[in-house]
Amino acid sequence: MNIRNSIVVITGASSGIGAVTARELARQGATVVLAARREDQLRTLAAEIEQLGGKTLVVPTDVTRLDDIDHLIQTTIDTYGRIDVLINNAGIGAGKTAATSSDDDMQQVITVNLLGPIRAVRAVVPHMRQQGGGLIINIGSVAGEVGTTSLYSATKFGLRGLSDSLRRELRPYKINVVLIAPGFVSTPLTRGIKVPMPKADVVAHAIAAAIQRPRRKIIVPWYYAPLAYLAKALPWLTDWLVSRNQIQQMLRREKQS
Numbered sequence: 001m002n003i004r005n006s007i008v009v010i011t012g013a014s015s016g017i018g019a020v021t022a023r024e025l026a027r028q029g030a031t032v033v034l035a036a037r038r039e040d041q042l043r044t045l046a047a048e049i050e051q052l053g054g055k056t057l058v059v060p061t062d063v064t065r066l067d068d069i070d071h072l073i074q075t076t077i078d079t080y081g082r083i084d085v086l087i088n089n090a091g092i093g094a095g096k097t098a099a100t101s102s103d104d105d106m107q108q109v110i111t112v113n114l115l116g117p118i119r120a121v122r123a124v125v126p127h128m129r130q131q132g133g134g135l136i137i138n139i140g141s142v143a144g145e146v147g148t149t150s151l152y153s154a155t156k157f158g159l160r161g162l163s164d165s166l167r168r169e170l171r172p173y174k175i176n177v178v179l180i181a182p183g184f185v186s187t188p189l190t191r192g193i194k195v196p197m198p199k200a201d202v203v204a205h206a207i208a209a210a211i212q213r214p215r216r217k218i219i220v221p222w223y224y225a226p227l228a229y230l231a232k233a234l235p236w237l238t239d240w241l242v243s244r245n246q247i248q249q250m251l252r253r254e255k256q257s
């Protein structure tokens with residue numbers, strides 16, 4: 001699909017990967033529909049993009065609210081008449097494990113990371129069918145390839161299952177589904193994590209490439225792909241490495257407190 005003149009809806013556009021992707025796609029000629037809760041951030045980003053000649057529409061959206069998602073899709077259709085690409089990017093980390101999270105935390109993580117994208121798909125598919133096709137890009141994670149942090153991984157594994165099944169279900173309608181699975185990249189989400197990581201541009205470029213030539217799945221940065229493969233081929237080694245790392249983190253936290 002040509003990025004130029006396409007209509008692209010991006011959830012979680014107020015920060016990190018979503019904001020960088022919006023800038024990149026607008027630079028390449030897409031009209032970007034910016035969705036997230038923080039309207040100020042969205043307006044600042046929209047002004048920046050428009051100053052450079054780009055086109056934007058700001059739709060404040062909380063993806064945990066069904067009405068907000070329906071409103072986002074309907075407002076875009078009312079304004080432009082179509083949606084070429086939906087990028088389900090909004091996501092939050094889970095500070096605690098499944099065994100230690102409160103019920104409210106669990107519901108928030110699952111609703112933002114998994115139920116939100118499912119509802120957005122349901123809202124957009126009738127329009128994409130009517131217009132003869134489209135593209136859905138889900139932002140998963142390497143944590144959806146390799147179980148690392150239980151609650152977060154559960155949602156990202158779910159998003160991978162969703163992407164694979166949707167791709168098969170929506171094929172007859174010429175709606176393509178791509179899963180982008182980032183490893184660590186530098187955004188507010190990973191602040192405080194002390195491993196070397198590239199900027200979010202690496203994900204934005206993968207998303208732009210996926211719009212031009214859709215693929216089943218893209219793991220970025222590239223060096224996480226062999227790691228994800230190895231983790232599946234040698235699950236016992238992964239069990240040992242991940243739990244060793246988690247025990248070290250726990251001990252470090254206990255020492256600090």
Ligand SMILES: NC(=O)c1ccc[n+]([C@@H]2O[C@H](COP(=O)([O-])OP(=O)(O)OC[C@H]3O[C@@H](n4cnc5c(N)ncnc54)[C@H](OP(=O)(O)O)[C@@H]3O)[C@@H](O)[C@H]2O)c1
Nearest residue numbers: 012014015016017036037038062063090091184185187189
């Ligand atoms: N950074 C990484 O290393 C990494 C690695 C793997 C996967 N990912 C995935 O990449 C995606 C983007 O993450 P990021 O690193 O760019 O994090 P980020 O900078 O914290 O951005 C998260 C975005 O999600 C939005 N969001 C959170 N809750 C929302 C809600 N209820 N409704 C609407 N929007 C909501 C936030 O906007 P508001 O707060 O304004 O609503 C923000 O724009 C996530 O799905 C994340 O799981 C990131």
